[in-house]
Amino acid sequence: MLTSTTTKNIFFQNYILIFVVSLGLSSCAKEELTSVQNATVVDNDLQIYFSLFEEEGKIRGVTINLTAANISGELVEIRQANIAGQCSVNTGTGRKVVRIDATYWANASALEREFVIFHELGHCFLERTHVDARDIRGSCESMMHSGVGDCQFRYTLASRTAYLDELFN
Numbered sequence: 001m002l003t004s005t006t007t008k009n010i011f012f013q014n015y016i017l018i019f020v021v022s023l024g025l026s027s028c029a030k031e032e033l034t035s036v037q038n039a040t041v042v043d044n045d046l047q048i049y050f051s052l053f054e055e056e057g058k059i060r061g062v063t064i065n066l067t068a069a070n071i072s073g074e075l076v077e078i079r080q081a082n083i084a085g086q087c088s089v090n091t092g093t094g095r096k097v098v099r100i101d102a103t104y105w106a107n108a109s110a111l112e113r114e115f116v117i118f119h120e121l122g123h124c125f126l127e128r129t130h131v132d133a134r135d136i137r138g139s140c141e142s143m144m145h146s147g148v149g150d151c152q153f154r155y156t157l158a159s160r161t162a163y164l165d166e167l168f169n
């Protein structure tokens with residue numbers, strides 16, 4: 001959890017973090033965030049996955065315009081340990097931000113990058129909450145798993161389509 005000083009709280013007041021996904025997929029929590037953004041901008045490195053999210057939704061009959069939805073994407077060093085991504089909302093303006101940890105990103109595979117972006121957009125755009133259900137093999141039934149449940153998440157080229165179907169439907 002973020003521990004902040006009174007001084008720092010001046011900058012935190014407008015943002016409430018709604019969900020995070022950790023590096024080890026081991027925690028998700030409500031927290032406050034440290035910066036304020038006033039324009040809807042997506043980091044170039046993240047844009048391909050934002051566009052892919054829109055395309056995969058469209059394939060499944062879900063119309064998505066992340067720019068119109070005021071969802072930004074930032075690649076930053078997240079101070080809290082073991083946090084790969086966060087979805088936050090400015091309670092005053094309604095603007096939302098997906099923040100991805102730069103260190104995690106630098107070491108992540110394409111599928112891991114897609115997963116963390118899609119999971120956070122699952123919160124930020126689809127307004128989904130966590131699902132920790134598992135199938136008879138113990139696999140997570142959703143990429144919206146919390147990371148603190150006991151299901152096993154295996155996001156592969158073989159499992160990807162089913163997970164995306166579940167995400168958007």
Ligand SMILES: [Zn+2]
Nearest residue numbers: 019020021028
């Ligand atoms: Zn989450």
